[in-house]
Amino acid sequence: xxxxxxxxxxxxxxxxxxxxxxxxxxxxxxxxxxxxxxxxxxxxxxxxxxxxxxxxxxxxxxxxxxxxxxxxxxxxxxxxxxxxxxxxxxxxxxxxxxxxxxxxxxxxxxxxxxxx
Amino acid sequence: xxxxxxxxxxxxxxxxxxxxxxxxxxxxxxxxxxxxxxxxxxxxxxxxxxxxxxxxxxxxxxxxxxxxxxxxxxxxxxxxxxxxxxxxxxxxxxxxxxxxxxxxxxxxx
Numbered sequence: 001x002x003x004x005x006x007x008x009x010x011x012x013x014x015x016x017x018x019x020x021x022x023x024x025x026x027x028x029x030x031x032x033x034x035x036x037x038x039x040x041x042x043x044x045x046x047x048x049x050x051x052x053x054x055x056x057x058x059x060x061x062x063x064x065x066x067x068x069x070x071x072x073x074x075x076x077x078x079x080x081x082x083x084x085x086x087x088x089x090x091x092x093x094x095x096x097x098x099x100x101x102x103x104x105x106x107x108x109x110x111x112x113x114x115x116x
Numbered sequence: 117x118x119x120x121x122x123x124x125x126x127x128x129x130x131x132x133x134x135x136x137x138x139x140x141x142x143x144x145x146x147x148x149x150x151x152x153x154x155x156x157x158x159x160x161x162x163x164x165x166x167x168x169x170x171x172x173x174x175x176x177x178x179x180x181x182x183x184x185x186x187x188x189x190x191x192x193x194x195x196x197x198x199x200x201x202x203x204x205x206x207x208x209x210x211x212x213x214x215x216x217x218x219x220x221x222x223x224x225x
Contacts, residue, residue, distance in 0.1 A: 043203075103207060104150075
């Protein structure tokens with residue numbers, strides 16, 4: 001079974017340009033997370049979805065960041081316009097909503113963003 | 117506010133030299149404490165979940181333990197392939213996961 005798939009793996013853009021990241025979670029995982037990980041730090045939550053509903057977006061900088069999860073499967077995270085401080089790795093993770101694995105996150109490989 | 121700190125920030129061991137990584141946490145109503153391993157260029161990979169003080173979990177050369185204020189990840193006779201960043205995370209009931217900054221472990225042959 002494929003794990004959590006993210007694309008692109010790497011993206012280099014100039015400041016003020018837009019960028020989008022895509023995530024395909026594990027089949028059947030209702031909960032989807034977007035995290036941001038700065039160099040030498042642990043992941044920090046940006047947004048959490050239960051199916052297609054964003055249940056926690058309190059840490060998402062809404063002036064420039066947006067996310068969607070249409071049909072409760074794939075998700076897209078967008079930044080417009082990007083700033084220098086947005087350079088980081090953007091991680092997508094998923095978990096089942098209930099059951100033994102409900103509190104275990106499966107992460108994708110991440111999308112590394114460099115803003116010049 | 118839930119907080120997680122990890123020490124040391126980086127650790128260099130010789131192959132076969134056992135040691136421990138520390139995760140200290142402050143959380144209201146611990147649902148679980150989690151250990152993940154992260155290799156360069158990859159996402160974190162789940163290792164263990166601990167739920168209550170006194171609990172221990174083992175996997176190959178790794179053993180995780182939990183007290184009311186901290187968790188230890190003991191590495192016995194490490195090998196170079198154990199080199200990675202080890203992340204600790206906590207989750208309170210009804211709350212999101214909070215990750216620590218990680219410990220970068222290097223095991224030299």
